[in-house]
Amino acid sequence: MIxxxxxxxxxxxxxxxxxxxxxxxxxxxxxxxxxLSGPAAAYASVGRGADxxxxxxxxxxxxxxxxxxxxxxxxEFDVAKTITLTRQLVEQxxxxxxxxxxxxxxxxxxRSYLNDRKVPQLFVGSGxxxxxxxxxxxxxxxxxxxxxxxEGAIYGRYVATHRPRSRIAVLYENSDFGKDMLNGLRRGLxxxxxxxxxxxYEITDADVSSQMARLKSTGADTLMLFATPKFAIFGYVxxxxxxxxxxxxxxSVSISPDIMKIARVASSRKEVAGSISIAFxxxxxxxxxxxxxxxRLYRSILQRFLPDAKPDDVFNYYGMAVAYTMVxxxxxxxxxxxxxxxLKAATHLDETNPFLLPGIRIKTxxxxxxxxxxxxxxxxxxxxxxxxxxxxxxxx
Numbered sequence: 001m002i003x004x005x006x007x008x009x010x011x012x013x014x015x016x017x018x019x020x021x022x023x024x025x026x027x028x029x030x031x032x033x034x035x036l037s038g039p040a041a042a043y044a045s046v047g048r049g050a051d052x053x054x055x056x057x058x059x060x061x062x063x064x065x066x067x068x069x070x071x072x073x074x075x076e077f078d079v080a081k082t083i084t085l086t087r088q089l090v091e092q093x094x095x096x097x098x099x100x101x102x103x104x105x106x107x108x109x110x111r112s113y114l115n116d117r118k119v120p121q122l123f124v125g126s127g128x129x130x131x132x133x134x135x136x137x138x139x140x141x142x143x144x145x146x147x148x149x150x151e152g153a154i155y156g157r158y159v160a161t162h163r164p165r166s167r168i169a170v171l172y173e174n175s176d177f178g179k180d181m182l183n184g185l186r187r188g189l190x191x192x193x194x195x196x197x198x199x200x201y202e203i204t205d206a207d208v209s210s211q212m213a214r215l216k217s218t219g220a221d222t223l224m225l226f227a228t229p230k231f232a233i234f235g236y237v238x239x240x241x242x243x244x245x246x247x248x249x250x251x252s253v254s255i256s257p258d259i260m261k262i263a264r265v266a267s268s269r270k271e272v273a274g275s276i277s278i279a280f281x282x283x284x285x286x287x288x289x290x291x292x293x294x295x296r297l298y299r300s301i302l303q304r305f306l307p308d309a310k311p312d313d314v315f316n317y318y319g320m321a322v323a324y325t326m327v328x329x330x331x332x333x334x335x336x337x338x339x340x341x342x343l344k345a346a347t348h349l350d351e352t353n354p355f356l357l358p359g360i361r362i363k364t365x366x367x368x369x370x371x372x373x374x375x376x377x378x379x380x381x382x383x384x385x386x387x388x389x390x391x392x393x394x395x396x
Contacts, residue, residue, distance in 0.1 A: 020338040022096025028063060028330060028337065031071035031089035032101040038076035039203050042229040042259060042315065043102045046125060047072035049319025050100050052305040054327070063330045071095065075106065077203065082106040083113070090119055097122055097342055100144075100322055104128045104177040111141040120343045122329065123322050123371070127151065128176045135369040142346060142364070144322050145253070146372045146394040148177055149184035151278055154392055155224065155249045156188020158276070158377065166193040169220035169246065171211055171235050173227055174200035181226035181251060196220050201231055212238030225250040229259045233266060240267035248275040252375075256314040257285045260380060275380040278394070279387065280360050280372055281321055285312045286384050294354040321355035325362050325371070328353075359391050370395065 022029040034047035047070075054068040062068060071093055075081040082103065089095045090113075097120035101107055104126040111131075114121045115138045124131060127145035135141070159166050170185065172178035178200065186195065197218035199211035208231060215223065216239070223246035225235040232254035239246060248271075255277045264272045282289045289295045298317055302309050309316050330337060332345035349371065351362040362371045375394045378385040 020096065020336070021094040023066070023337055026066055027069050028066045029069040029071065029093065029095050030097050030099045030326070031073070031093055031095040032099045033075035033082045033085050033089075033106065034072045034100070034102050035077035036072075036074035038074075038078065039230055040077040040103070040228050042256070043077075043125070045309065045313050045315035046100065046102055046319045046322075048306055048309065049316035050323035050326075051319075052301050052309075052316070053320040053323035055305045056301045057323075057327055063327060064335045068327070068330070070099070072100070075103075077103060077106070079103075079106050079109045083109055086110045086113065090114070090117060096120075096337065096339060099123060099326055100125060100319070104148075105175050107131065107141070107143070108176065111138050115140045118339055120339055120346065122342070122346050123325055125322075126177065127180075129180050130176065132368075132370040135367075139366075140343060142369050142371070144325070144371055146278070146280060146375050147184075147370060148180035148251075149187075150373075150394040151252060151375075152181040152184025152186075152226070153188035154184075154278055154375070154377070154394065155276070156185045156190070156193075158188075159222065159249075160189050160192035163222065163247070164192040166222040166247075167196045167218065167220045168193060168222045168224060169196060169215035169218055170198045170224040171208060171215060171227055171231070172198065172200055172224070173231065174202055177253075178226050181224075185224060185226075193222075201227070203228070203231075205231075207238075208234045209238055209241075212242060212244075216242050216244045220246055222247045222249070224248075225254070227251065227254060229254045229256070233259065233263045236263040236267045236271050240271045245270065248272070250275050250277050252278045252280075255279070255378070255380075255385060257283070257312045257384065258310060258314070260385075261312070261383065264383070272380060273382075277378050277380070277385070278375040278392075279378045279385060280357055280375045280394075281314070281318055281355055282357060283385055284314065284317050286386075298355075317355065321353060324353050324355055325349070325351060328362075357387070357391075 102125040121141040123144035131143035333341040
């Protein structure tokens with residue numbers, strides 16, 4: 001009798017499914033690293049905006065009755081701290097997935113660890129080529145931003161078409177991000193305009209005044225700022241102080257209206273006016289979208305869940321956009337989400353995300369790890385970005 005009871009207990013124990021990490025009957029816990037301080041603190045709002053959106057979703061019942069707990073930790077944009085904090089999230093906090101981590105080198109530094117442990121690394125704040133092209137080797141890692149190489153190629157094609165005699169100078173971050181942008185630019189130019197000078201900077205640099213002086217000395221009439229917000233501002237200010245007035249192209253990771261305002265005030269309106277970039281989200285600070293349902297939702301979420309935030313800090317809005325995709329992924333993962341189920345959902349998306357510009361979809365497959373492949377060109381006029389032209393291909 002005792003033997004039969006023991007056998008039955010063993011069968012019951014074997015049949016009961018093991019709880020998935022990060023999932024309880026009432027919560028789903030995800031996490032990631034965000035620079036709340038340090039040289040890229042402008043991106044802090046990416047985490048705060050996402051958290052505010054999750055709290056909004058929780059107020060509506062969460063995902064199949066579970067509330068989303070989002071633990072975002074400050075890595076100060078330091079790769080070593082990213083590694084340590086990611087291990088903490090996985091091994092101590094037992095998160096279901098790593099989500100929305102900010103930084104290219106940071107994402108690449110943790111992906112082997114996460115893939116070895118089969119932890120989803122989803123919707124990283126990067127468009128580096130390796131996240132898309134190396135998905136066979138690292139199937140648990142996926143970016144979110146449009147391809148950096150594709151963005152550089154867009155600027156190259158635009159210059160080749162509209163200003164084929166341009167002499168181009170490039171300030172770029174000495175990282176996979178900056179190198180992807182530079183390589184894409186050269187590919188897009190197709191030999192029709194000339195890159196006459198390139199200068200790299202490190203994220204630990206105090207300024208870029210020497211790099212800007214060297215770039216000006218090339219006689220360039222066009223400047224590419226392939227830089228994060230702090231260094232993009234340095235680029236504008238450096239050109240202004242040198243009396244140099246090139247036509248500026250600035251990467252999309254640095255074009256939040258509040259960042260552009262700082263650049264405009266610190267240099268001059270003339271220096272910033274006419275700058276060209278790409279965009280994929282609606283601009284919640286523009287009158288064009290003032291009556292848009294999603295922009296109104298954005299403002300109401302900020303007012304309710306993040307009252308001290310600045311609505312013109314569009315990194316809050318981007319954070320909500322990527323959080324929308326994460327919620328969609330969790331819903332598609334089903335009522336009892338697992339890490340494998342979340343990855344499967346993330347690699348089978350076909351989403352109309354209302355935070356994005358009309359016509360841009362989030363679409364993935366097990367063979368396609370580039371969620372966004374179309375964007376719009378934008379020109380800075382007055383104190384806002386104005387979109388122009390049709391959607392363009394953003395693949396690298």
